[in-house]
Amino acid sequence: MISQPINLKEKLSLFSEHWSPKIIARMNDYHFKLVKFKxxxxxxSHPETDEVFLVLKGSAEILLREGKVSLAAGEMFIVxxxxxxxxxxxxxxxxxxxxxAGTVNTGDTDGERTAEDNVWI
Amino acid sequence: MISQPINLKEKLSLFSEHWSPKIIARMNDYHFKLVKFKxxxxxxSHPETDEVFLVLKGSAEILLREGKVSLAAGEMFIVxxxxxxxxxxxxxxxxxxxxxAGTVNTGDTDGERTAEDNVWI
Structure with missing residues (x-):
């Protein structure tokens, strides 16, 4: 059986909560996730891995100790x-x-914002 | 120094050739590349790795031995x-x-379509 294409908008329509990444695909040992920030x-921080952010809609900021990165739709950033x-x-x-796979959203800062790390949609 | 966001449209404007992926970012041992198909x-095939395709503009097809996958903008597929x-x-x-990093565009089928595998833009 051929697997189906993954439509990002369709997948985004399936959840509304913020800060809770949902897995949509696996490539080797990596997960592709969708998330809504507000x-x-x-x-x-994630001591064991780089982390990729790609903005699909809207804009976001990533604060770093040295300053702030502003990201618009169509822009990506690697922490x-x-x-x-x-x-x-x-x-x-x-x-x-x-x-x-297995990367936790709050990295080394476990707390109330820590989301379930293996939720597929 | 803070690295800058990577704007996909800006990067796409920097080249015009088809079937020749350009690296825009590295995450751990992986490369993110932009490519134009026509x-x-x-x-x-790539015996050693899965491969992710995410359509940013237009549409494409990926023929598999069992059939054809049609992909539109905003859709991804993993071979x-x-x-x-x-x-x-x-x-x-x-x-x-x-x-x-190091994945060659033609995988196990070396030939005239084989592109330089380490070109950054």
Whole structure:
């Protein structure tokens, strides 16, 4: 059986909560996830991996210790492994994340914002 | 120094040739590449890795031995490792590819369509 294409808009229509990434695809040991940002996330880092952010709709900011990165739709940014960052978005922003399977959204900062790390949609 | 966001449209404006992926970012041991498809590519497979296709503009088809996958803008598809495939596009189509650094565009089918595998833009 041939697997089907994955339509990003369709997948985004299936959930509404913020800061809770949903897996849409696996490539080798990596997951592709969709997430909706709104408001401020927590400072954290991923000591074991780089993390890719690709903005699909809206805009977001990623605060780093040295400054702020502003991202619009059609722009991507890679936070290097171990680099502290805090995502935020004034209005709702839709993004795709790419990171190793098992990567937790809050990295080394476990807390109430920590999401289930293996939810597929 | 903070690295800059990567704007996909800006990067796409920097080249015009078809079937010649350009690297725009590295995440761990993986490369994110942009490519323009037009016409027919060659049958090939990548015995060592899955390969991600995300259509950014236009539409494309990926022929598999069992049938054809049609992809529109905003859709992605993952060709599993070792699966023979032949991308094609009637009109020019812009895509993002994600695959391990060093992956050659023609996989196990070396030939005149084989592109330089380490070109950044």
């Amino acid at each position: 408001g401020e996330f927590v400072w954290h 290097p492994r171990g680099v502290a960052h805090k995502p935020q978005a004034t209005r709702e922003c839709h993004l795709m994340l790419v990171e190793p | 016409g027919e590519f060659v049958w090939h 599993p490792r070792g699966v023979a495939h032949k991308p094609q596009a009637t009109r020019e189509c812009h895509l993002m590819l994600v695959e391990p």
